[in-house]
Amino acid sequence: MTTTATSGSPRPWAVLLLLAAVLSDLAASFWMAAQSHRWLPVAASAAAGPVDDLFALEVGIGSFIFLGCSGVMLWTLLFNRAPKYDLDNGDPIEGNLKLEIVWTVIPLVIVMLIAWKAIAVSTTLSTLGGKVRVSGGHAAMHGAEAPAAAPMAADATAAANPIDVIGRQWSWEFIYPNGVHSSELHLPEGQRSFLRLSATDVIHGFYVPAFRLKQDLIPGSVIDYSLIPTRAGRYRLRDSMFSGGYFASNQTDVVVEPPEAYEDWLAEALRQPLRPAANAATDLYNQRLARGDRGWATVPPAPPPLVHVSADPEAPHES
Amino acid sequence: MTSTTPAPPFDPRVLKAPHPVPGAPNNWRRFLSFNTDAKVIGLQYMITALFFLLVGGLLSMIMRGELITPAADLVDPTVYNGLYTMHGTVMLFLFLFPILNGFNNLLIPPMIGAPDMAFPRLNAAAFWMVPVFGVILMASFLVPGGPSGAGWWAYPPQSIQNPLGHFINGQFLWILAVALSGISSIMGAVNFITTIIRMRAPGMGWFRMPIFCWTAVAAQAIQLIGLPVLTAGAVLLLFDLSFGTSFYLPEGGGDPMLYQHFFWFYSHPAVYVMVLPVFGIFSELFPVYARKPLFGYHVVAIASFAITFLSLIVWVHHMFYSGTPQWMRNLFMVTTMLIAVPTGIKVFAWIGTLWGGKLRLTTAMLFSLGGVFNFIFAGITGIMLATVPVDIHVGNTYFVVGHFHTVIFSTITYGVFAGIYHWFPKFTGRMLYEGLGKLHFVLTFIGSQLTFLPMHAAGLMGMPRRVASYDPEFAFANVLASLGAFLLGVATIPFLLNLVSSWVRGEKAPPNPWNAIGLEWLLPSPPPAENFEDDVPTVISGPYGYGLGRPLVEDEERYVAKAASAATGA
Ligand code: HEM
Numbered sequence: 058m059t060t061t062a063t064s065g066s067p068r069p070w071a072v073l074l075l076l077a078a079v080l081s082d083l084a085a086s087f088w089m090a091a092q093s094h095r096w097l098p099v100a101a102s103a104a105a106g107p108v109d110d111l112f113a114l115e116v117g118i119g120s121f122i123f124l125g126c127s128g129v130m131l132w133t134l135l136f137n138r139a140p141k142y143d144l145d146n147g148d149p150i151e152g153n154l155k156l157e158i159v160w161t162v163i164p165l166v167i168v169m170l171i172a173w174k175a176i177a178v179s180t181t182l183s184t185l186g187g188k189v190r191v192s193g194g195h196a197a198m199h200g201a202e203a204p205a206a207a208p209m210a211a212d213a214t215a216a217a218n219p220i221d222v223i224g225r226q227w228s229w230e231f232i233y234p235n236g237v238h239s240s241e242l243h244l245p246e247g248q249r250s251f252l253r254l255s256a257t258d259v260i261h262g263f264y265v266p267a268f269r270l271k272q273d274l275i276p277g278s279v280i281d282y283s284l285i286p287t288r289a290g291r292y293r294l295r296d297s298m299f300s301g302g303y304f305a306s307n308q309t310d311v312v313v314e315p316p317e318a319y320e321d322w323l324a325e326a327l328r329q330p331l332r333p334a335a336n337a338a339t340d341l342y343n344q345r346l347a348r349g350d351r352g353w354a355t356v357p358p359a360p361p362p363l364v365h366v367s368a369d370p371e372a373p374h375e376s
Numbered sequence: 377m378t379s380t381t382p383a384p385p386f387d388p389r390v391l392k393a394p395h396p397v398p399g400a401p402n403n404w405r406r407f408l409s410f411n412t413d414a415k416v417i418g419l420q421y422m423i424t425a426l427f428f429l430l431v432g433g434l435l436s437m438i439m440r441g442e443l444i445t446p447a448a449d450l451v452d453p454t455v456y457n458g459l460y461t462m463h464g465t466v467m468l469f470l471f472l473f474p475i476l477n478g479f480n481n482l483l484i485p486p487m488i489g490a491p492d493m494a495f496p497r498l499n500a501a502a503f504w505m506v507p508v509f510g511v512i513l514m515a516s517f518l519v520p521g522g523p524s525g526a527g528w529w530a531y532p533p534q535s536i537q538n539p540l541g542h543f544i545n546g547q548f549l550w551i552l553a554v555a556l557s558g559i560s561s562i563m564g565a566v567n568f569i570t571t572i573i574r575m576r577a578p579g580m581g582w583f584r585m586p587i588f589c590w591t592a593v594a595a596q597a598i599q600l601i602g603l604p605v606l607t608a609g610a611v612l613l614l615f616d617l618s619f620g621t622s623f624y625l626p627e628g629g630g631d632p633m634l635y636q637h638f639f640w641f642y643s644h645p646a647v648y649v650m651v652l653p654v655f656g657i658f659s660e661l662f663p664v665y666a667r668k669p670l671f672g673y674h675v676v677a678i679a680s681f682a683i684t685f686l687s688l689i690v691w692v693h694h695m696f697y698s699g700t701p702q703w704m705r706n707l708f709m710v711t712t713m714l715i716a717v718p719t720g721i722k723v724f725a726w727i728g729t730l731w732g733g734k735l736r737l738t739t740a741m742l743f744s745l746g747g748v749f750n751f752i753f754a755g756i757t758g759i760m761l762a763t764v765p766v767d768i769h770v771g772n773t774y775f776v777v778g779h780f781h782t783v784i785f786s787t788i789t790y791g792v793f794a795g796i797y798h799w800f801p802k803f804t805g806r807m808l809y810e811g812l813g814k815l816h817f818v819l820t821f822i823g824s825q826l827t828f829l830p831m832h833a834a835g836l837m838g839m840p841r842r843v844a845s846y847d848p849e850f851a852f853a854n855v856l857a858s859l860g861a862f863l864l865g866v867a868t869i870p871f872l873l874n875l876v877s878s879w880v881r882g883e884k885a886p887p888n889p890w891n892a893i894g895l896e897w898l899l900p901s902p903p904p905a906e907n908f909e910d911d912v913p914t915v916i917s918g919p920y921g922y923g924l925g926r927p928l929v930e931d932e933e934r935y936v937a938k939a940a941s942a943a944t945g946a
């Protein structure tokens with residue numbers, strides 16, 4: 058922007074100063090981009106890498122612009138202040154066509170570059186499969202044919218046998234191809250897992266921060282979804298779409314384990330008796346009733362699902 | 377301006393006016409009446425809006441009190457849901473929209489040299505709907521079951537669950553209030569646009585019009601295009617809620633996604649209805665306090681309409697994770713990103729205006745500088761949110777809450793404060809105390825960074841928005857945010873004190889205290905009922921001629937002298 062003020066031949070010290078400013082802005086921006094990975098939870102799915110890199114790119118570019126603009130503003134604050142009784146005007150510059158074209162075109166190029174990269178990332182992840190609308194209540198949904206998700210050959214069997222993910226006010230239920238029901242989600246590490254998302258009452262959001270993935274569950278629709286967990290561990294699964302009364306308590310865990318451990322868990326789970334899952338919303342609602350049902354109106358929690366394996370509310374999660 | 381004769385406390389011409397004007401003695405009652413004077417209506421809007429700012433602020437303090445600890449311990453989660461719903465609704469529909477309409481009413485006629493609005497009665501009717509739906513909304517606190525707790529999006533099916541089954545319930549009143557607000561805004565929009573198109577002073581072509589008026593037209597056009605869609609969507613919601621239809625209910629063959637399209641088709645552009653006038657305020661203020669012409673006036677003016685157009689085709693970026701197919705996500709990502717271009721043009725133009733200027737750091741200037749600084753940050757997080765894979769992670773988390781509060785509070789509300797500090801002398805005839813103003817700015821600036829920055833961090837780590845309780849790992853960010861929020865509460869004290877005491881006994885304001893260029897500054901402070909009456913000046917140059925030595929209007933000295941003599945009563 059110095060060019061506007063010194064529209065003659067640029068003075069050497071001004072050029073040097075500008076150069077130093079741009080270089081330090083660049084250095085700071087690279088540093089911020091590197092830092093940005095630390096602002097995110099552990100990376101536990103195949104999506105995390107590309108998403109985090111894209112975010113870092115944006116942090117870098119964003120920092121450069123933010124520091125650049127606020128640097129210029131700070132400069133004017135320091136050096137362009139009017140002395141107390143100086144009633145003069147500044148330089149009567151009304152504009153500069155070249156500069157205006159530059160600051161139209163450069164942002165355009167930058168955002169289109171970002172969009173292009175983002176489309177590439179979405180294409181590689183391809184987590185979202187088809188969506189079918191089902192009318193006639195939730196019972197009909199289980200019969201609904203899963204739309205083709207165009208899986209790789211190796212994944213074909215898994216795609217044909219997805220895990221059902223059912224969101225309710227306010228509980229999670231997972232039904233595995235072998236008939237196991239659980240209220241925490243177990244997934245094998247390093248394989249593409251196929252999910253069928255549905256909700257029985259209102260919209261819910263399937264959100265696992267460690268996976269960097271989120272997808273709404275929409276009543277009346279079955280949505281095919283797939284993801285690849287890449288790191289063993291226990292992570293939070295949170296309802297991300299506001300779902301009424303005890304929305305905040307509608308959390309459970311995802312447990313990612315090596316494929317053998319996962320198979321063992323499935324087999325072992327099937328031997329457990331079905332029992333109601335532990336459910337924070339029901340506990341809170343009962344406490345509320347015990348205190349005389351004070352507070353504003355809410356629908357009562359749906360009965361907790363009957364599961365072979367219930368989530369353990371005390372188990373520590375990594376993120 | 378050094379008067380020797382003791383000045384009467386009001387412009388003598390007001391006694392001849394058919395209806396009273398601000399600044400005249402003993403007729404505060406006109407603020408409680410169906411008055412058709414745009415300046416009275418403007419102040420009615422402002423005062424009502426500031427009252428609701430306090431209401432909305434109080435609700436947010438209770439919310440931040442709840443969120444200072446991870447568990448839901450201060451209020452029941454259902455109460456938290458009602459509080460956050462009402463907070464958002466009050467802030468948008470009862471604070472921001474009304475206060476911006478207050479600015480429209482106060483500024484548009486004097487800025488374009490019109491005596492009043494094109495449709496004064498429509499104007500007054502639009503205002504009086506605000507207290508009506510304000511009361512309806514507040515009444516919902518009192519109905520059985522409490523107010524709506526479905527958030528300002530009111531997504532079905534959750535919003536129409538109606539647990540108690542009463543016909544009159546919080547959600548019913550909420551929809552009614554929002555629909556009335558929409559009708560009021562449409563009435564306002566018709567009036568503002570007509571006034572600007574038809575009632576400009578002689579010589580004031582489009583490219584001699586102040587940017588505030590450009591942005592007013594750009595913003596009000598959105599209201600006319602978008603609000604009918606929202607209102608239709610809300611009426612269908614009301615039918616589903618109260619009359620058993622199932623437009624949005626899957627059991628009856630409806631689709632909840634339909635509502636989301638209706639809602640965001642208006643509610644995304646709505647954010648630009650709020651921000652565009654503030655862009656206008658910044659564009660007015662920087663030239664005054666940097667003593668320079670607005671950099672690239674023509675481009676800044678036209679960029680307003682580029683924003684209007686683009687804002688109408690980006691709404692699906694609120695639905696990236698709702699089952700939107702990939703091609704549609706990509707398309708709407710690109711359109712959203714394009715908005716950054718005209719927006720960037722404006723930001724760069726303001727910075728260009730500052731460059732090489734003679735900056736005067738009045739309170740109004742401090743709020744403008746702070747607002748632009750925060751807006752650059754929010755624009756960058758906005759691009760991140762527009763990026764599909766990144767939004768899939770941070771959408772519906774506190775990152776979004778951080779983003780839009782940085783816009784809505786730290787940019788728009790800053791702009792509103794800047795506008796108040798700048799034009800208060802013009803419309804009340806009194807100066808504000810700069811000391812209290814600067815205290816207000818410093819507290820607000822620190823408070824807003826402390827409140828909203830940590831929210832971004834919590835969101836990146838995966839804290840969902842709209843929660844009444846959260847996992848302990850988010851506690852630190854939330855403690856900071858709560859402390860910041862309480863500081864913001866404290867910051868309003870010097871502000872209110874300043875407004876009230878200055879209006880009552882502040883120093884008399886001269887016609888042009890900031891030495892600004894603009895038709896409104898050629899009028900006495902406060903301006904008489906009909907502004908220039910039948911002596912409307914002829915505009916002969918563009919609006920920001922600082923340092924160019926060109927008079928704004930023909931016979932400028934005469935108008936200056938006239939305003940000054942009116943002020944001193946000579
Ligand atoms: C360069 C400019 C901007 C871009 C690219 C942008 C982008 C976005 C995107 C993509 C979202 C959706 C995030 C999500 O829900 O997952 C969003 C949310 C939001 N933005 Fe912006 N934004 C920008 C500027 C603004 C402005 C100027 C305003 C206000 C005047 C604003 C207010 C909001 C609000 C209120 C929401 C959240 C609505 C809600 O979820 O309740 N943004 N923004």
Ligand SMILES: [Cu+2]
Binds near residue numbers: 643647690691693694
């Ligand atoms: Cu939007």
